[in-house]
Amino acid sequence: MFRLSGVLCPNRIIGSMASSVIRSKTTAARLLGFDPQTIRKIDVVGGTTPETMVPVVTGIQPCGEYLLDDVADIVAKIRTMEEKVTAIKNGKPPTLTSGYFASKFVNSLVAGYCGVLDCPVSAFVPSSVLPGVPYMSTPVEFSAAGVKRNHGMPLLSQAEIDLFEESIPILMEDIKRGEAYAKEAMEEEKDQLLTCFGAWTPSSALSDYALIPVLFHVIPRLKMASNMFYPYKNMLDRNRDLGRKHLHQFCSRIFSSCARWQEATWWLDLYLP
Known part of the structure; x- marks a missing residue:
């Protein structure tokens, strides 16, 4: 939408990955016997949907290397969390957790804006990390100008590489559908407003x-x-x-x-x- 409107600033196009990060952190911490607050770092790469997000559980700090043999099971569990919560609430969306995820994402943006964030945060941003994939989640640093630095792909285990490769075709389809929808919505809204103005x-x-x-x-x-x-x-x-x-x-x-x-x-x- 910003590109079609002539005001695109790629550093300020940021999608939240807070839900995937927090769920990954909680799941991994329970398996390791830790308090989730003690997990200092976990990256999520890929997309924002359950089918495209890939938590880098082996890169968790501390002790992520102990989860090497359980990567597939952990990722599968994280991907189905929202579906399970919705089922428990009889089809209603997880509004409370969504609010918490949003607050964590905003806190990260504000911390980066104030220059106090010292740890990269996973976010879905315009990217050239992987050729041919215009948007992808990777660890980034925020500043007052938006995305200050994209850290690119973290180190993945073989199991995580396999999951990531499987997610790329789905992610590309999601991106194409999203861009087509945005273009169609803007054209429709523009036509409606121009018609409205033309009437008077x-x-x-x-x-x-x-x-x-x-x-x-x-x-x-x-x-x-x-x-x-x-x-x-x-x-x-x-x-x-x-x-x-x-x-x-x-x-x-x-x-x-x-x-x-x-x-x-x-x-x-x-x-x-």
């Missing part, structure tokens, strides 16, 4: 409203753009000169933070002199 845009004042498609092009959340634009539309209807002035200021503030600033300025100068 007077033909004699097209120059005053011609900037609307540009707003849609550079702002990723189109609904947000339309909601912000309505007050200026009403102002244009009441007082065209005053409305044009405030609309110009409004658009300048938006475009000043966008990658397409030069193009946006050209549209402003052309239609709102």
Whole structure:
């Protein structure tokens, strides 16, 4: 969506892997006889779905090497956890655990933003670690700019390599479906909003409203753009000169933070002199 809107910043596209990390940490700690809080590190590579996530249990610190013979069983157990919880709750989603996972992910982002996070965190991010796979979960470091450093693939055992290789085709299909869905959703929403605006845009004042498609092009959340634009539309209807002035200021503030600033300025100068 951000790419289609012209405001893509790859370092800020981050997907949470907190659920997989915490479940992997808890499962491994119980097998080792530890408190889960004593597990200092566990990486999760691959994707975000149960079929594509691969916990690197042999890389757990401490004592991950003792789980080498149980990798397949541990991963299978972790992958079915959410399904089991949903079954216990009679089909209802695990809302409480989801909230906990979200809080841990946000805490990691905030810690990285403040510069106090000293340990890589697994996250689903745009990646070039594996050729041909544009998104993948790997250990990363956060900063105020988003992803500061991608640590790439951790050391895997042979069993984990086999599981990872099996997950890649599924992950690629998931990525293709996700990108297709995002593109379709944006086009549908854009068409609906343009139709809505076209219903009340007077033909004699097209120059005053011609900037609307540009707003849609550079702002990723189109609904947000339309909601912000309505007050200026009403102002244009009441007082065209005053409305044009405030609309110009409004658009300048938006475009000043966008990658397409030069193009946006050209549209402003052309239609709102």
